[in-house]
Amino acid sequence: MRIVMKFGGTAVDSGEKVRHVAGLVKQYSSKGNEIVCVVSAVRGMTDGLLSISDSVRRGDRRSIEEFVQKAGKIHLDIVNEAISDSGIRELAASSVRKVVGELQDILGGIVLLGEVTPKSLDYLVSFGERLSAPIVSYALQDIGLKSEHMTGKEAGILTDSNFGEARPLMDTTKLRVSHKLEPMLKSGMIPVVTGFIGGDQNGNTTSIGRGGSDYTATIVASSINADEVWLWSDVDGLMTADPKIVKDARVLNEVSFAEAMEMALFGAKYMHPRALEPVMDTKIPIRIRNTFNIKHQGTVITQSPSKESQKIVKSVSAIRHTALIDVSGGGMVGTPGTAAKIFDTLARNKVNIMMISQSPSESSISMVLRKSDLDRAINTLELNLLGRVIKQVNVNEDVAVIAVVGSGMRGIKGVAAKVFGSVAKKGVNVIMIAQGSSELNLAFVVNDSDCQDAVRALHEEFSLGRAEMQAP
Numbered sequence: 455m456r457i458v459m460k461f462g463g464t465a466v467d468s469g470e471k472v473r474h475v476a477g478l479v480k481q482y483s484s485k486g487n488e489i490v491c492v493v494s495a496v497r498g499m500t501d502g503l504l505s506i507s508d509s510v511r512r513g514d515r516r517s518i519e520e521f522v523q524k525a526g527k528i529h530l531d532i533v534n535e536a537i538s539d540s541g542i543r544e545l546a547a548s549s550v551r552k553v554v555g556e557l558q559d560i561l562g563g564i565v566l567l568g569e570v571t572p573k574s575l576d577y578l579v580s581f582g583e584r585l586s587a588p589i590v591s592y593a594l595q596d597i598g599l600k601s602e603h604m605t606g607k608e609a610g611i612l613t614d615s616n617f618g619e620a621r622p623l624m625d626t627t628k629l630r631v632s633h634k635l636e637p638m639l640k641s642g643m644i645p646v647v648t649g650f651i652g653g654d655q656n657g658n659t660t661s662i663g664r665g666g667s668d669y670t671a672t673i674v675a676s677s678i679n680a681d682e683v684w685l686w687s688d689v690d691g692l693m694t695a696d697p698k699i700v701k702d703a704r705v706l707n708e709v710s711f712a713e714a715m716e717m718a719l720f721g722a723k724y725m726h727p728r729a730l731e732p733v734m735d736t737k738i739p740i741r742i743r744n745t746f747n748i749k750h751q752g753t754v755i756t757q758s759p760s761k762e763s764q765k766i767v768k769s770v771s772a773i774r775h776t777a778l779i780d781v782s783g784g785g786m787v788g789t790p791g792t793a794a795k796i797f798d799t800l801a802r803n804k805v806n807i808m809m810i811s812q813s814p815s816e817s818s819i820s821m822v823l824r825k826s827d828l829d830r831a832i833n834t835l836e837l838n839l840l841g842r843v844i845k846q847v848n849v850n851e852d853v854a855v856i857a858v859v860g861s862g863m864r865g866i867k868g869v870a871a872k873v874f875g876s877v878a879k880k881g882v883n884v885i886m887i888a889q890g891s892s893e894l895n896l897a898f899v900v901n902d903s904d905c906q907d908a909v910r911a912l913h914e915e916f917s918l919g920r921a922e923m924q925a926p
């Protein structure tokens with residue numbers, strides 16, 4: 455089999471873990487599989503790089519200096535613990551020192567400018583992966599495997615220039631990535647590619663969005679016609695609910711691409727929202743597996759899950775830290791373009807709307823958004839539309855969105871009645887409801903304080919704690 459294996463930041467944050475990861479790769483490659491590794495930044499590094507960009511804006515040279523030192527130490531410690539051969543260890547250490555030196559230079563440069571552009575920020579955040587990937591590659595060499603490391607840009611991932619959320623240009627990317635990786639795989643080499651990074655047409659480094667290493671893995675997989683993508687993280691798989699809320703939450707054996715897409719958006723395991731795109735048309739299955747519990751088979755995401763795993767409802771999740779805005783006004787009734795104006799104005803001010811509903815009377819529109827966008831959203835509405843298109847803005851600052859996901863809901867009568875009946879029994883008030891016509895998910899909004907009760911009630915109502923039948 456040809457497998458693309460992605461290792462998340464928690465799988466490579468110590469020398470011992472890197473050794474473990476290398477061992478895993480060896481185990482599967484010795485079974486005759488061709489393997490490409492995609493590696494995330496060491497846990498905390500991407501966040502660290504993002505927050506150091508604030509120190510750059512403030513001109514805080516001391517914090518910058520401390521950060522660079524710390525980054526160097528973290529990675530050199532990992533190298534020392536992970537790699538036993540002194541020659542290979544020295545190669546890995548000098549690669550870390552070189553990249554850290556470059557990090558220091560660029561930070562020095564942008565602190566002089568006192569400004570961090572989206573372009574320089576992408577270059578800056580690329581250092582997390584540029585430090586971790588070489589270490590994994592040298593750790594593979596240390597246990598006798600042939601390996602080479604490269605950035606996503608070097609591997610051939612071409613993106614547009616939308617820094618921070620760049621999109622891969624798939625046709626060119628596929629050609630370039632397969633051209634680069636195929637010969638390596640044929641010669642028994644294990645390429646180690648940095649997650650999260652690509653390059654635009656002008657050669658600038660771009661990043662493809664938070665959690666983007668999963669996306670890198672699927673981009674690479676579809677480029678080289680891999681048989682499977684394995685996302686190694688620190689959870690056993692996608693779950694029926696958040697185990698912190700529901701005690702008998704369970705790992706799902708199989709889900710469809712469409713279901714996984716909904717679950718990813720609703721935060722079951724945080725996955726890049728577009729990560730499934732490249733493999734959906736090529737139908738390459740994705741396995742989510744736990745690096746620290748390799749006996750567990752994890753969750754498989756496929757085009758068509760087996761009959762046994764099909765259920766009406768598969769998972770219940772909650773998105774917290776959300777707020778609800780309700781805009782209203784008689785002038786909205788029967789006026790074409792009102793909704794367009796509201797959403798366009800918000801979009802231009804970079805407010806992302808998660809959920810929308812409008813009553814047929816057209817006198818009000820409710821929308822749900824992340825709390826972090828709330829201030830900007832209210833300012834935008836007040837400055838641009840209040841008193842004109844809309845008369846009133848009401849806000850509920852503490853709500854949670856509950857999402858019930860499962861493709862088996864399609865065409866089945868009575869699901870909504872069961873959903874709302876079970877939360878009503880717990881005395882939970884439903885504030886807003888939305889269901890797409892695909893009937894893949896039913897989402898509703900409750901006060902944040904009711905969130906846990908609602909999730910537990912639904913998990914129980916649909917017996918999600920009970921194991922699915924295993925395929926014979």
Ligand code: ASP
Pocket residue numbers: 462463494495500501582649650663664665666667668
């Ligand atoms: N290091 C990047 C992030 O933290 C990409 C990833 O881990 O998937 O968002």
Ligand code: MG
Pocket residue numbers: 462463494665667
């Ligand atoms: Mg990650």
